[in-house]
Amino acid sequence: MRAILLVLALTLSGCTLFRVQTPPASVQVAASPSSVSAEARAITAAGNAALVAIEQAVTAGTLPKDQAIRQVTAIRAVARELQRLSDDLDRWAETTDPTSREQRRAAALQRVQSVGRLLAGFDRPPWWGALLDAYVKTALAAGGAQ
């Protein structure tokens, strides 16, 4: 079983795209740093796709440069928050005391919500839905088993 877990962890770590479907209720487990980080990786995937879309829109002349700069700057801020989230998740993973783990989980959730506040600042460009979807799943994962 340990070998299976290790193989799964390494496989998941090596995946280039991490957009996770909600598993059936029968297999859902309590919130964990790994489940939050897995969902959060979908935000980075959506962010990468958004950057590609922005670049293409500018090239096609359908998006003014000043708007593109604002959008890319906001996505950069999201990336920074996700790096801070990974630190929060590390602290959560390193804690074994139940009370402290709950505090760390709450801190991670607050960090995820800061990403949500950044997303709220967008004027809903075409790629915005994918980012929002990934954000909601990450927030749900940080909130515990649904």
Place this chain on the structure above:
Amino acid sequence: MSWLISALTWAATNQQRLDLIVAGIGALLTAYRTVRASLIASGGLSAQEAAVYDRALTDTLRTDAEALESKADDLLDELRS
């Protein structure tokens, strides 16, 4: 991490391809969660050991986020030039 960006771009250009990847990774994550929960429940995996596996996934999030920031910086430079 250019391979990561290339792979994402490649996947994003075809919806069926993207759906297939999404479904595959979703199944892998479900399997990971199930095995992890089973091991902890049976006493076969301590909380400390589980943390090691959690860290493996957290590290990849950090790497991905750094790559995203780097790509955003590159695009900002391009847009401002």
